[in-house]
Amino acid sequence: MFAQPSAGPASVSELFSTYQLGEAYDEMFEAGGAPRLHCGGLIQVLAATSAPELVQYQSEADRAFLTQGITFTVYGDDQGTERIIPYDLLPRIITRSEWEPVERGLKQRLTAINLFLKDVYHGGRIFSAGVVPRELTQSCRHYRREMRGVSVQRDIYVSIAGTDLIRLQDGRFVVLEDNLRVPSGVSYMLADREVTKRVLPALFDRYNVSPIAHYGQALLATLRALAPHRPDPTIVVLTPGVGNSAYFEHAFLAREMGVALVEGRDLLVHDDIVYMRTTSGLRRVDVIYRRVDDDFLDPLAFRADSQLGVAGLLNAYRAGHVSLANAIGTGIADDKAMYAYVPAIIRYYLGEEPILDNVETYLCGEPASRQHVLENLDKLVVKAVGESGGYGMLIGPHSTAAEREQFRGKILADPRNFIAQPTLSLSQSPCFINQKVEPRHVDLRPYVLYGEEVTVVPGGLTRVALRKGSLVVNSSQGGGSKDTWVLQD
Amino acid sequence: MLLSRVADALYWISRYLERAEHSSRVIDIRLDLGLDRIDNEDGWDFDRLYAGLRLTSPVESPQSPSALVDTLIFDLVNPESVASSVTAARENARQVREEISADMWEQLNSLYLRLRQAQADGVWSARPHYVLRMVIEGVHLFQGITDATMGHGEGWQYLQVGRFLERASSTAALLDLYFRDHTETGGAELGHKNRREWVGLLRSCCALEAYSRCYTADLRRERIAEFLLLNPESPRSVRFASAQVESSIRSIAQLTGRSTGERAERIAGRLHATLDYGQVDEILSDDPHHYVDGIVRYCSQIHQALYQTYIAYPIEAALPS
Numbered sequence: 120m121f122a123q124p125s126a127g128p129a130s131v132s133e134l135f136s137t138y139q140l141g142e143a144y145d146e147m148f149e150a151g152g153a154p155r156l157h158c159g160g161l162i163q164v165l166a167a168t169s170a171p172e173l174v175q176y177q178s179e180a181d182r183a184f185l186t187q188g189i190t191f192t193v194y195g196d197d198q199g200t201e202r203i204i205p206y207d208l209l210p211r212i213i214t215r216s217e218w219e220p221v222e223r224g225l226k227q228r229l230t231a232i233n234l235f236l237k238d239v240y241h242g243g244r245i246f247s248a249g250v251v252p253r254e255l256t257q258s259c260r261h262y263r264r265e266m267r268g269v270s271v272q273r274d275i276y277v278s279i280a281g282t283d284l285i286r287l288q289d290g291r292f293v294v295l296e297d298n299l300r301v302p303s304g305v306s307y308m309l310a311d312r313e314v315t316k317r318v319l320p321a322l323f324d325r326y327n328v329s330p331i332a333h334y335g336q337a338l339l340a341t342l343r344a345l346a347p348h349r350p351d352p353t354i355v356v357l358t359p360g361v362g363n364s365a366y367f368e369h370a371f372l373a374r375e376m377g378v379a380l381v382e383g384r385d386l387l388v389h390d391d392i393v394y395m396r397t398t399s400g401l402r403r404v405d406v407i408y409r410r411v412d413d414d415f416l417d418p419l420a421f422r423a424d425s426q427l428g429v430a431g432l433l434n435a436y437r438a439g440h441v442s443l444a445n446a447i448g449t450g451i452a453d454d455k456a457m458y459a460y461v462p463a464i465i466r467y468y469l470g471e472e473p474i475l476d477n478v479e480t481y482l483c484g485e486p487a488s489r490q491h492v493l494e495n496l497d498k499l500v501v502k503a504v505g506e507s508g509g510y511g512m513l514i515g516p517h518s519t520a521a522e523r524e525q526f527r528g529k530i531l532a533d534p535r536n537f538i539a540q541p542t543l544s545l546s547q548s549p550c551f552i553n554q555k556v557e558p559r560h561v562d563l564r565p566y567v568l569y570g571e572e573v574t575v576v577p578g579g580l581t582r583v584a585l586r587k588g589s590l591v592v593n594s595s596q597g598g599g600s601k602d603t604w605v606l607q608d
Numbered sequence: 609m610l611l612s613r614v615a616d617a618l619y620w621i622s623r624y625l626e627r628a629e630h631s632s633r634v635i636d637i638r639l640d641l642g643l644d645r646i647d648n649e650d651g652w653d654f655d656r657l658y659a660g661l662r663l664t665s666p667v668e669s670p671q672s673p674s675a676l677v678d679t680l681i682f683d684l685v686n687p688e689s690v691a692s693s694v695t696a697a698r699e700n701a702r703q704v705r706e707e708i709s710a711d712m713w714e715q716l717n718s719l720y721l722r723l724r725q726a727q728a729d730g731v732w733s734a735r736p737h738y739v740l741r742m743v744i745e746g747v748h749l750f751q752g753i754t755d756a757t758m759g760h761g762e763g764w765q766y767l768q769v770g771r772f773l774e775r776a777s778s779t780a781a782l783l784d785l786y787f788r789d790h791t792e793t794g795g796a797e798l799g800h801k802n803r804r805e806w807v808g809l810l811r812s813c814c815a816l817e818a819y820s821r822c823y824t825a826d827l828r829r830e831r832i833a834e835f836l837l838l839n840p841e842s843p844r845s846v847r848f849a850s851a852q853v854e855s856s857i858r859s860i861a862q863l864t865g866r867s868t869g870e871r872a873e874r875i876a877g878r879l880h881a882t883l884d885y886g887q888v889d890e891i892l893s894d895d896p897h898h899y900v901d902g903i904v905r906y907c908s909q910i911h912q913a914l915y916q917t918y919i920a921y922p923i924e925a926a927l928p929s
Binding site for chain 1: 610714865918919926
């Protein structure tokens with residue numbers, strides 16, 4: 120059922136007839152138009168496959184996502200409909216030598232960020248040393264004063280990170296954003312791999328792809344490492360519930376790890392101990408991989424109107440009777456303004472130069488930068504500091520004069536809340552679209568775990584901006600994804 | 609170890625699916641029998657169908673088979689429709705996906721998607737048999753996949769309890785309708801219409817062939833009652849279902865370290881014993897309506913006791929002292 124005799128393979132030139140190279144780095148072709156060495160196998164397989172076959176593979180893949188219920192819920196859509204994240208058939212291929220510095224850079228970054236978080240909540244040496252301005256914490260809405268002086272297991276605040284990388288014109292990977300609160304998408308990474316192996320087994324076999332299927336075990340080992348000292352700790356995944364857009368992922372990860380998926384109403388706190396309600400009575404809980412934001416975790420400590428959390432959880436946590444992954448208050452470190460200081464943070468705690476660079480960033484809180492941003496609104500991307508998911512953004516070159524005026528007002532009213540970056544040309548990767556192979560912009564979100572040690576799953580989630588020319592890869596805004604291969608040789 | 613909320617959801621998955629399957633079969637048989645009626649006796653008699661399924665009688669009875677199909681099979685606004693039951697089962701499964709096998713979820717999800725597609729196709733109201741078979745087969749497949757891919761532990765036992773409690777009470781309710789309607793004395797030859805109806809009853813319980821093998825095709829009221837209530841082997845008999853309920857509840861008690869003789873276990877045992885030692889001539893000569901009514905009441909008591917002990921227990925009682 121794999122390679123069926125076809126009506127005659129489409130010629131490669133026909134398949135690529137609308138493929139254009141532009142300013143952006145192309146993942147398949149060199150600037151002169153010659154295919155990159157590691158893409159030869161992919162092109163050969165495409166040459167041997169007819170367009171109708173590719174269409175059939177695509178529909179097999181789509182069906183697999185739909186029946187497995189690998190869907191997300193779109194907010195702001197009253198139907199509450201579940202949609203599949205569009206999956207692109209063609210894998211993105213990253214060589215060993217390209218990946219190696221990325222991996223080292225991610226480990227370095229997460230190590231430094233954890234040292235920073237410990238410092239932030241225990242005195243703040245880095246502020247006294249003048250490396251990071253102290254007022255940045257005071258004005259960040261993700262700073263949690265409740266965490267001051269609280270020790271967390273192994274001093275690990277962020278044990279699960281999903282760092283967004285993009286590739287600049289020269290092919291270098293740089294960090295666009297650290298996601299240090301409840302990063303999502305890892306289930307799509309795993310599902311994309313499963314489906315690719317199913318629909319394109321022969322192609323997969325041509326390459327020596329680093330496996331990623333052990334993610335569940337690695338996550339479990341990470342969470343175990345965080346357990347307060349009790350034999351055979353009970354670990355759970357805490358979800359906001361079936362209405363949450365990432366619910367599929369929460370259930371998926373619980374199943375992969377073989378632990379219970381709980382909602383706030385399944386848990387209760389008594390004498391600073393967390394229990395879950397089971398058919399055999401109450402059972403003590405030691406580690407919570409929470410997929411609920413800080414604000415909603417404990418109605419007694421944070422938002423009182425939250426029904427998703429557990430009353431008394433913060434106190435149980437502070438008493439050291441339960442571990443949370445990630446810790447409370449990690450959002451201070453992935454704040455878009457703090458981002459600009461991460462290279463300095465790495466130098467300060469580790470005495471090393473950052474392996475992965477940041478994107479050049481202007482903080483509107485600083486008068487000189489603000490002036491520059493206001494004068495160049497048509498060229499820059501402006502982001503609200505506290506927003507995520509591609510909301511609250513101004514993309515200068517694609518904006519109207521009215522939109523720019525609106526952002527000018529917003530920036531002047533609350534400068535601390537905005538940063539700006541040059542318009543980046545995300546790298547482009549070949550995608551199978553309308554029976555043709557066409558380039559689309561992509562980013563990369565590798566997943567980093569920190570338990571006994573820092574580990575990175577090879578590859579990550581490649582998100583694709585499916586609209587031609589678009590730079591927005593978020594799934595809530597029409598983005599798709601593709602399987603990401605890191606080659607072993 | 610099982611979360612109470614998860615036990616609750618598992619129980620309802622199979623309860624809803626059993627309901628969808630039972631309703632589909634009863635509707636299918638009713639529409640089939642309707643085609644055999646002589647001289648347009650008394651129309652389609654949908655009221656009887658509603659009564660047999662214990663559904664709320666609609667303000668306006670559907671006048672045609674396709675109107676009936678639209679409301680009882682496809683209508684999601686009607687909480688008692690087959691589509692609503694399948695949707696509710698899927699919704700419960702979606703909330704416990706980490707507890708059931710991936711194959712179970714995919715089967716249930718694909719049943720749901722196919723049913724929605726059938727409605728969207730818009731051509732099945734006039735030829736509902738195929739849609740109803742699809743539901744029945746989809747549920748059978750789900751049960752087979754469940755038995756083959758899920759550990760037969762505590763969670764599986766909740767699926768069993770839900771399915772067989774629903775079956776015991778819906779079979780009993782269906783039988784009750786016939787007891788109330790057909791007051792002929794036992795053993796008498798059944799007239800054409802009654803004969804057709806009793807055949808319909810057996811078919812509605814997947815029992816016509818099994819009955820014939822047991823008693824030949826000679827249909828007698830007391831034998832049919834005996835078969836559907838007291839037969840120890842037919843998986844659709846009330847006695848069989850009650851045995852499954854009792855055994856699953858006993859397993860749950862053991863697996864959760866409860867002392868024996870919890871309320872749910874006692875009532876399930878009593879129901880099972882009543883049927884184990886039941887005599888059909890006594891049941892019929894006494895008050896059959898009262899008898900099956902008692903079975904339905906036992907079923908709802910078992911449900912309540914199960915919830916009080918395992919699912920909605922008061923927290924104060926469970927806290928460590």
